[in-house]
Each structure stands twice: as C-alpha cells, then as structure tokens.
C-alpha cells in the first residue's frame with residue numbers, strides 16, 4: 001500500500017515537473033520589442049508618415065517612448081492604430097531639440113502626463129517649463145546613465161545640437177538607437193561600445209543623418225551585425241546599407257516591429 005502511494009506520488013511529481021517545463025517554454029517572450037510609431041519611411045500603409053522620428057521600446061518591465069515626431073496628432077493616431085495605449089508609457093526620452101523629434105511631446109503629455117521625460121541638459125528653460133506645466137516631470141541628462149533595466153543613454157554628445165542616443169544591453173549584443181545622429185553615427189556606435197565595455201553590436205537603428213557612404217564599411221569594421229537606418233539617413237546611404245547587409249538590413253519605417261529574443 002505505502003509502496004503504491006510512493007509510486008503514485010513519484011508519477012505526480014514527474015508529471016508536475018513536465019507541466020512546469022511546458023509553461024516555461026511557452027513563456028519565451030521577446031526580451032525587447034522596438035516599434036516605429038513615427039517616421040518619414042513607411043512600412044505599414046495604414047499608418048501616417050511625416051518627417052520625424054519616434055520609436056517605442058517595449059521591455060518586460062515597461063514601455064519607453066524615444067522621441068515624439070513632429071506632430072502629436074500623427075503620433076497618437078499611429079499609436080492608436082497599433083493598439084498602444086499612451087497611458088501605458090511611463091518614460092519618454094527626447095534625443096535632441098529639433099522639432100521633428102520634440103514637436104509631438106506637448107500633445108502627448110496632454111494625453112498622458114504621468115511620465116518622466118529624459119531631456120538633454122542643454123534644453124532651454126521654456127521646454128522644461130512646458131513639461132512641468134503639463135503635469136509631467138523631467139530628468140536632465142548630461143552624462144551617460146541608466147534609464148531602465150538594460151537601457152542606457154549615451155549622455156549628451158555634441159552635434160550641433162547636443163544629442164543623446166539609447167543603448168540596450170541585450171543578450172544578442174548592444175542595440176543602439178539614434179534620433180538624428182547629429183554627433184555622427186559612427187562616433188555614437190564607437191561611444192556605445194566604449195561606455196558598455198562590450199564589442200558585440202547586434203543592431204543600430206534610427207536616423208543616421210545622411211553620413212558619407214564610407215560609413216557602411218566602418219559599420220562592418222565595427223562589427224555591427226544588423227542595421228535599420230531610417231528617418232534622416234538618406235536614400236543613397238540606405239540603399240548602400242541594403243546592398244552590403246542583405247538579410248541583415250531591416251527596412252525600418254512607421255509600423256515596423258522588431259523583436260529581439
């Protein structure tokens with residue numbers, strides 16, 4: 001009798017273990033998802049395009065909005081079509097002062113003021129006042145620092161104007177996200193590697209600010225695995241990246257979603 005119970009409980013334990021393994025396997029969500037919500041390049045024809053840049057970074061913990069495009073109506077309309085609730089965003093990072101990255105901020109804050117806005121330290125008082133008047137708070141960025149779990153800012157780098165970029169320390173390698181890359185896209189990638197003391201760059205995404213064509217070769221030398229140039233990169237440079245990177249070139253534009261697993 002006792003022996004039977006022993007066997008039975010053994011089977012139950014084994015079955016239980018198997019079930020928990022199955023649950024674990026199912027839970028394999030992406031580590032990071034990047035979603036373009038504003039760009040002059042289009043991927044999803046249902047969404048609106050306009051000159052500017054905004055990307056949502058979704059981590060297992062939170063949603064971060066990086067830049068806001070130039071127009072909040074377009075930004076909010078695209079987010080709605082992508083089923084992203086503005087109030088689910090708790091952090092906003094603004095790369096630099098140009099209107100095609102900052103212009104959508106006030107309208108966004110009118111919809112959701114329960115956010116912390118990470119702005120370059122060099123921003124004028126008028127922008128800081130606008131953030132406060134809309135009921136949000138801001139953090140001024142000059143030096144590199146952590147923004148969220150595994151997400152860092154490069155700190156202000158000089159362009160002109162001064163600009164911050166984001167670095168995600170993913171399991172696949174570093175992911176660098178730039179607004180306009182006024183300090184120079186190659187300079188930013190090099191800085192990201194130095195700051196994180198890591199050599200593997202998995203992906204560089206965003207506006208590359210029409211760099212010289214030689215930057216494609218420099219990216220290869222820097223060991224950049226994948227590229228997703230958009231916004232102000234320029235068609236010629238974008239095509240050159242496409243030719244060189246082939247399946248590792250990601251056509252980024254409004255509506256595009258990239259999962260990093």
Ligand SMILES: [Zn+2]
Nearest residue numbers: 096098180182
């Ligand atoms: Zn700019």
Ligand SMILES: [Zn+2]
Nearest residue numbers: 100180207232
């Ligand atoms: Zn721009």
